[in-house]
Amino acid sequence: MKKVIAREKLPELWKSLAAKGPLFLPIQEGPVVLFQPWQEGAEINLDAVNTAVSPKDVFLPREETYMQYRCSGKQLELIPAENIEPVTAFGVHPCDLKAVEMLDKVYIDQDPPDALYKKRRENTTVVGLSCSEPDPFCFCNEFGVDPADAPGADVMAHLKNGSVLLEARTDKGKALLEQAGDLLQDGSKETAEVKDVKTADFGLNLEGLPENLKERFEDPVWDELYKSCLGCGVCTYVCPTCYCFDVEDFGHEGEGQRFRCWDSCMYGHFTAMAGGHNPRAGRKERVRQRFMHKLQYYPEIFNEIACVGCGRCLRSCPVNLDIVQAIKALGGETVEQR
Amino acid sequence: MSSANVLMPQQATILDITEETPDIKTLRVVGKEGMPFDFMPGQCAMLSLPPVGEAIFSITSSPTCRECLEFSIKDVGNVSGALHGLVPGQQIGIRGPYGNGFPVEKMKGKDLLFIGGGIGLAPLRSLIGYCFAHREDYGQIDIVYGARSPADLIRKSEVKESWAEEPDTNVHLTVDAEFPDWDGNVGFVPTYVSELGFSPENKIAVTCGPPIMIKFVLQALDKLKFSPEQVITTLEMRMKCGVGKCGRCNLGPVYVCKDGPVFSLDQLNALPAEY
Numbered sequence: 001m002k003k004v005i006a007r008e009k010l011p012e013l014w015k016s017l018a019a020k021g022p023l024f025l026p027i028q029e030g031p032v033v034l035f036q037p038w039q040e041g042a043e044i045n046l047d048a049v050n051t052a053v054s055p056k057d058v059f060l061p062r063e064e065t066y067m068q069y070r071c072s073g074k075q076l077e078l079i080p081a082e083n084i085e086p087v088t089a090f091g092v093h094p095c096d097l098k099a100v101e102m103l104d105k106v107y108i109d110q111d112p113p114d115a116l117y118k119k120r121r122e123n124t125t126v127v128g129l130s131c132s133e134p135d136p137f138c139f140c141n142e143f144g145v146d147p148a149d150a151p152g153a154d155v156m157a158h159l160k161n162g163s164v165l166l167e168a169r170t171d172k173g174k175a176l177l178e179q180a181g182d183l184l185q186d187g188s189k190e191t192a193e194v195k196d197v198k199t200a201d202f203g204l205n206l207e208g209l210p211e212n213l214k215e216r217f218e219d220p221v222w223d224e225l226y227k228s229c230l231g232c233g234v235c236t237y238v239c240p241t242c243y244c245f246d247v248e249d250f251g252h253e254g255e256g257q258r259f260r261c262w263d264s265c266m267y268g269h270f271t272a273m274a275g276g277h278n279p280r281a282g283r284k285e286r287v288r289q290r291f292m293h294k295l296q297y298y299p300e301i302f303n304e305i306a307c308v309g310c311g312r313c314l315r316s317c318p319v320n321l322d323i324v325q326a327i328k329a330l331g332g333e334t335v336e337q338r
Numbered sequence: 339m340s341s342a343n344v345l346m347p348q349q350a351t352i353l354d355i356t357e358e359t360p361d362i363k364t365l366r367v368v369g370k371e372g373m374p375f376d377f378m379p380g381q382c383a384m385l386s387l388p389p390v391g392e393a394i395f396s397i398t399s400s401p402t403c404r405e406c407l408e409f410s411i412k413d414v415g416n417v418s419g420a421l422h423g424l425v426p427g428q429q430i431g432i433r434g435p436y437g438n439g440f441p442v443e444k445m446k447g448k449d450l451l452f453i454g455g456g457i458g459l460a461p462l463r464s465l466i467g468y469c470f471a472h473r474e475d476y477g478q479i480d481i482v483y484g485a486r487s488p489a490d491l492i493r494k495s496e497v498k499e500s501w502a503e504e505p506d507t508n509v510h511l512t513v514d515a516e517f518p519d520w521d522g523n524v525g526f527v528p529t530y531v532s533e534l535g536f537s538p539e540n541k542i543a544v545t546c547g548p549p550i551m552i553k554f555v556l557q558a559l560d561k562l563k564f565s566p567e568q569v570i571t572t573l574e575m576r577m578k579c580g581v582g583k584c585g586r587c588n589l590g591p592v593y594v595c596k597d598g599p600v601f602s603l604d605q606l607n608a609l610p611a612e613y
Binding site for chain 1: 341343344345346347348349386387388389390391392393414415416417418425427428429430431549574575576578579581582583584585587588590591610612613
């Protein structure tokens, strides 16, 4: 099913979608674009190459309460408190959707499934958005991502001159287009103009890299690579394939809640044990963990490198200790480029 | 595939609390309807006490005990400290079991050597109890257990009286220094293991204790010609989920919460030594 909508009609479409449940899309917030819930008057920016933070929080919220508790004397009552409603994520770029599929492997495919994530995933209709003009940091081609297409989307959207082509790929996607009714026109004869989009060529050679890194946990490269790291954790915060979380309680006077929230392997407390022992006590160990997880550990379990070339760590890291620098330092560079 | 939230604890109640040493207590815990869940020796559970939080502990009782779960807990942090302050009848949260457990099938027909130090006896005790309950499946059993002082040995009467009375079983106790009224061995656990000179013939050694003790026990066993496949240990890491997703307890691609905590030495030797 293909439909088309004039760009000036989009706000009406968003308003109608938002009336049915939360609608997340790229919203201009001052100098950055963030994937946020739609509100009346929000400045939607579909032309931005990518949001500053990945849309992973649609499926794995920054913080999520899943239990309430009440206690009095020796009594303790534990009450499930999930709040998961159907949502629409509009404008997810192919790299970010590919990353969600990587999270699926951990949170759904790997037993036991994470019920909260799985329910959010099932309850979300994803409108993918092709990229026509990647910025100099985008390098998703390196990971086999086609900026013109997001295979996992329920609806694939393509920006055209003055209009947007919406192509339903799943039943959920068809339902979304049908609900929009008269706001959409027939687009069966329309074609996406976006194709053969090339992203940055950093001269990476990923062939055999995960296998090669298996024996390089003690490699001297780690003694140098970490040194510029500030330990700020922004790489993990913006990264679409980072998924670690913390679980904490908050409460007072006999009642409160248990929530989980994003956490980062870049922080010292992440692995610090009661009693003081810390297996990843320094920045070297933590930097090694992050890059080894992306390039060796995750691939060993799931057969693909946990990077989609979204470019966020390149844009955000204050000291340019991004994944491209790491891959190059670890020898994942084509010989000609060296 | 279950749709239940695996992070959601169930309600449990503390039956009673035994003070083992100045900083270790054993809690007996029961679920709403008896045993909270079935488990195998070496597996762990998350205990929670909101708003202090949740932490992972090894189950020290044997699965053959069907009345309750037991946890021997050293007061080292927020949750363990709060648990130490509880009284019988207090309700807490529990979820589990987590981890692989000891390879009780692979150990069948073998002589067993258990080497524990301090609170490290907790996970071993579950396995030792299981082996005694299935006594015919296992050969000669030797238990080496040590602590800093006699006052720091846990489950003293059980170790000295019940275990020592079991058929084909020897208990070897040691403490780090001379103490009045102590008639057992004096010396560190690894040294004592070397002195006792166990033969690796048809034997599996299982060790748990402080990292420094484990390090030297492994050296002692190596000198006694135990092969890495014959040596088993169990690891401890900070954990939040227990199911391989929160990302903090990995050794390379292996998650201690679900792929461990029990590893043979040959498995550990193939992993980054980040524990």
